[in-house]
Amino acid sequence: MLAPDARSSPPRLRGRVPLLGAPAALFVDAIEFQRAGHAALGEVFSTSMFGLPLTFVGGTEAVARLAAAGDDELDLIGAYRKMLGRLIGEDIFIELGQDVLRALSGSAVRRSSGPMAQLATDFVRARIGDGGEIDMLDLTNALVMHMACRYVCGDVLDPGSCDELAQLFHLLESDFSVAGMLLPIETRSMKRRKAARARILEIFEGEVRRAVAGAQVDPEGYMAAVLEHALPTDRAAASPEEIRAAALMIMGAVFGAHTNTAISVAVTLCDLLDHPAVLEAVLAEQAEVLADAPLDLATLCRSPQLLRAMNESMRLHGNGGLWRLTRRPIEIGGHTIAAGTLVGTSMGLVNLDAQTYATPAAYDPDRYTAMRVDELQSPPVKDRTFGAFGLGRHLCPGRRLAYTMVGVAVGVLIRDFELALVKRPRAWLTLMTAGMARPVGRFVVRARPR
Numbered sequence: 001m002l003a004p005d006a007r008s009s010p011p012r013l014r015g016r017v018p019l020l021g022a023p024a025a026l027f028v029d030a031i032e033f034q035r036a037g038h039a040a041l042g043e044v045f046s047t048s049m050f051g052l053p054l055t056f057v058g059g060t061e062a063v064a065r066l067a068a069a070g071d072d073e074l075d076l077i078g079a080y081r082k083m084l085g086r087l088i089g090e091d092i093f094i095e096l097g098q099d100v101l102r103a104l105s106g107s108a109v110r111r112s113s114g115p116m117a118q119l120a121t122d123f124v125r126a127r128i129g130d131g132g133e134i135d136m137l138d139l140t141n142a143l144v145m146h147m148a149c150r151y152v153c154g155d156v157l158d159p160g161s162c163d164e165l166a167q168l169f170h171l172l173e174s175d176f177s178v179a180g181m182l183l184p185i186e187t188r189s190m191k192r193r194k195a196a197r198a199r200i201l202e203i204f205e206g207e208v209r210r211a212v213a214g215a216q217v218d219p220e221g222y223m224a225a226v227l228e229h230a231l232p233t234d235r236a237a238a239s240p241e242e243i244r245a246a247a248l249m250i251m252g253a254v255f256g257a258h259t260n261t262a263i264s265v266a267v268t269l270c271d272l273l274d275h276p277a278v279l280e281a282v283l284a285e286q287a288e289v290l291a292d293a294p295l296d297l298a299t300l301c302r303s304p305q306l307l308r309a310m311n312e313s314m315r316l317h318g319n320g321g322l323w324r325l326t327r328r329p330i331e332i333g334g335h336t337i338a339a340g341t342l343v344g345t346s347m348g349l350v351n352l353d354a355q356t357y358a359t360p361a362a363y364d365p366d367r368y369t370a371m372r373v374d375e376l377q378s379p380p381v382k383d384r385t386f387g388a389f390g391l392g393r394h395l396c397p398g399r400r401l402a403y404t405m406v407g408v409a410v411g412v413l414i415r416d417f418e419l420a421l422v423k424r425p426r427a428w429l430t431l432m433t434a435g436m437a438r439p440v441g442r443f444v445v446r447a448r449p450r
């Protein structure tokens, strides 16, 4: 710890191109960029992108400080508004009350896991039919959107709207990179995304209006919790602003439930098809576990081979960034960071830490058999050694739902179809935002009904 008079601004990493800041290296490999910065400058360093100051923290203590800080100091919502606001609107990022978060609790997820498996079964049967070559990114994007809509809205949303939402969210979610987000110009793709956001909100406002007009809503579901939170007791008296607030909460939940989950399904499946011995073990386990019980969260928790495979894919590709906005000058690692600064760290540093994971870049689902794990076969969240769902105070509240959706989607696909890899994505981009790495190129499989 430095004496107070020794505190200083973090050392600065300068880019080669004036005005651009240091993003070129960040574009190429966000994890390596941060590693190199820490190796040269210590646990905390700053840089800028398009004139916007960014501070990076690394090392156990500094990351623990970032993960544990309260929002009065390091604010998550402020950071996401600043980074993603231009793209999906600042108003989508709001603090969720405990009353709404309860709709993501273990019992709520358990209750919906069986129906979700049925939805996934019907969906893939209809989409894959007698088999053939399937665009898996397209399929997982749509499947997870149908599951997310079912979880958040109940069964009121018609399949056609879910398909449209899958296309719209895909547009909104593609190419989430720190650099792309902070680019200070209105690109054509930015305009397309804004139009997608407007249409998404229109669909969800329509759903809220239908509920206000008396349409049936699952009283224990997410939608009911949102309506309860955002609308007055006399629903018919809800103002357009209140209706919009409810629609924004629903859009935020569907966005949270879809964006990283769809990628996790795709990457888990891709890794399994790339490692036939692991797939064989998962299929053997599935035959045993599902012999006398239906697919749901309970049977998923009795499927350690599948859970370990999911964890390994999410560890290797869950390398997004955690970002916070400093609300006041704060000290980390002996340096003072000015108020209004974006502070971040890549989960790749945690997930690929050789102290926790021997040969960290290798795909080895069996590694979890020798580790202390929870019922999802993941290192316990309080250990802060598995970063795919974040760390500390803002750990993903949808974590259990995410495991359920990924386990159900992958479980149904491998249970009901023989799948062979035709084309795998040629790369997975680590972007310092949005959680999971994003695929570059197509992911195509040949499917045959079992």
Ligand code: HEM
Pocket: 076, 096, 104, 253, 254, 256, 257, 258, 260, 261, 264, 318, 320, 321, 322, 323, 387, 388, 389, 390, 391, 393, 394, 395, 396, 397, 398, 399, 401, 402, 403, 406, 435, 436
């Ligand atoms: C595999 C899928 C998922 C992954 C990898 C993932 C990852 C993450 C990560 C890394 C964070 C922390 C962000 C930060 O600290 O800056 C986060 C937060 C969050 N996630 Fe997820 N997530 C997934 C699925 C879900 C699902 C299914 C939901 C359900 C709605 C959800 C809702 C949220 C919410 C609301 C937050 C913000 C928490 C807060 O403000 O404290 N996520 N997620």
